[in-house]
Amino acid sequence: MSVFDRKQTNQTNSQNSQEIYEFKISNGTILSIKQQNDSLNHGTTIWDSSIITAQFMQHFLRSSNNSLINKKCIELGSGCGLLGLVMCSMGLQTTLTDLECVVVNILQDNVKRNLWILNQHQQENNNSLLNAQVKILDWTVTKLQPPEFTPPYDYIVATDCIYSLDLINHFVRCINELSNEKSLIFCGLERRDPLVTETFVNACKGGFNVVKIPEKKLKKFIFKELDDDIGNINVEIYRLKKRK
Template identity: 30%
Template sequence: MGEEEASKGEDTVEEIRRMSGYGGDVIAVGGFPTSDSESDSDLAAAEIMIIWAIQGPTSFAPNTLVSQSSLELRLDACGHSLSILQSPCSLNTPGVTGSVMWDSGVVLGKFLEHSVDSKLLSLEAKKIVELGSGCGLVGCVAALLGGNVVLTDLPDRLRLLKKNVDTNLQRGGNTRGSAVVQELVWGDDPDPDLIEPFPDYVLGSDVIYSEEAVHHLIQTLVQLCGDQTTIFLSGELRNDAVLEYFLESALKHFAIGRVEQTQWHPDYRSRRVVLYVLEKKSKRCLADVSSLNQSC
């Protein structure tokens, strides 16, 4: 991104909104009731310009919160010491990214914990579906926070996922919520138990990784979400074109807000990660709070 684009990002006026399923402020990306007439493509392009200007992700090293060459990631969360097994050798398989942890997963898991501790979010007894669960950290944290979580992934990813869920939740015996592992292929019709009733929350980390997967991801998000469903998605800032394509496509169905890093867990922040909240446009409980001049 050039200096002229960065300067435009610095001068942008960002609008603050509230989503019904999250008590903190978010920066409006688009899809909210507003007098603005910008197209979805313009809104998506503007968001990419702002993110790259504010965070400068390519200037920072990736994966500073994890070690992908290790067979295990240890992380303290919710009063538990989690042991997340990884399979680094599987990274050599094209299209396989869920065999190891990424910063975006750690960020989302600790964000959920921090938001619950800050009383901006309650997962107690909530129905939660996680997409592309991979190693299962985010879903395990959500269960420890009281959620009834269904962790989903492709059939060939379930063995490692089940092992991590069993190791960190089933054997402990003091999990506030519950966790089960289930196959889900994006684009296929979800099993009735996933949408009857609709989940309160849908979670995903590092699920925006290729243009080819975006269509099926959004199709699945639309299928899973009712009017009272809130989505949290964290993503790695590695490819601006893929993220822009996702945002443009998602804005056709969802209102999207970006959570500023000041609301993340203070010890788990990364300039290489972005965190979004999505809710279906049909919801009428989106509250307009104010506009804010955002200085970079």
Template identity: 30%
Template sequence: MEAEEGEEWEKRMEIEENMRMSTIGSYGGKVRNLLVVCASSSSSSSAAAAAAAAALSKEEDVQTEAEAEAAEEEIMLLWGIQQPTFSKPNAFVSQSSLQLSLDACGRSLSILQSPSSLGTPGVTGAVLWDSGVVLGKFLEHSVDSGMIHLQGKKVVELGSGCGFVGCVAALLGGEVVLTDLPDRLRLLKKNVEHNLYGEIRGSANVHEFIWGDNYSNPEITDPLPDYVIGSDVIYSEGAVTELLETLLELSGPKTTIILAGELRNDAILQYFLELALKDFIIGRVDQTDCHPDYRSQRVVIYVLAKK
């Protein structure tokens, strides 16, 4: 009897997991949807209509609770299954080097870094992090496998830092706008000019962009981008609200958001997911869909689309 109950439970869990797997936005691969909403059965009876009206006032509270539970579940799964703390940090980068060489899109990209800037509070974009490498190679792998089409698409990168991800997107055919804070642009422009030489499939421009501001810049918002990308942009609770406001402002009906981040602080990630689920459909990319040579248990990739 217990064995039968166990098998039944496993079947239910398998069905639930299959229900969670779906495509989001323009990304053609299946992702694990963080929040599955089951449609309730409809009825035309007056009793059912009255019951629905009575329950309407509670719907928002129920939805908020579901979003909180989904975010909490995601954190438990990530830290319980992927166990990021047991994986080696900086597996693909050397932050003490002034220059990194990384192969992408048939080129050897030379990424200039400023290791001395790491000592400045709040400055992290002066060096490359694993999440940036994983995201850049994920884009390359996804384009090669037909899961993403960047040719001629407008791509806005948030927090471009050293510019590796944006350069890869341009080499893959994207019309890329790389953005960061004013004091980060000098290094960013150097890397774009240094690596995007000759004929490339797409284009790249660098612009100052402060989250929660600059929405009037037509280079960024007119038209709205096909893709918004970013790595390690979820780094503090204080930045979460401005980041979400920015993602909403940049999202049109055809915009797909792809964010990568290192699993450092579970509380900050959970806070972001809980708030983001109010306005976005969110799915996690499976590790097997990352580039086979550039995947890490410390790095997670999410695909988002505005509800």
């Protein structure tokens, strides 16, 4: 069983049992992310690596000296949208993407509702409004060109998208097309099959410098927000930067 309790509240509709996961972001606002845990698509569940990476990215962005003003972020394989929404909450102009069925079934609804929640908080505090978009992006077919996509993105994030050998080259081609040498790319993944992780890291090493965030650093960054023993989870985060 996961270390994370995702079943905060249950609602049912005629086809799927819908579960709401609540995630408190650093300004105190609570995101309310809908899942469909008994549906067949992976994208309708919030996976551990997205929770860990979302916590990590909040700390990373807060502690980095880089200005986030007018910076663009894209998330690949967003699923329910937690990580992309957290990136948006930090002030990044964020595009969340996934396959059409995930966009239609869950992602666009989650983004619309939570963008409203985030912007309520912004208005109450006289801050400028946040911006997030949802787009269909299939790593195997999409051409990542304007006007639909506007590379290079300053930040590219993805979690739990590396689980199948067949998809790795498509995924790496996408991050290559979406990035330049200045882009910061973060991929969170659950340690399952070492061959899949190794194949991904080697595929990335063809064009990117690859750094695995040390476990110690990960624990230090996120330990405060989690009640559970972080030692029990199986998540790794890789930071990639395109080579010149």
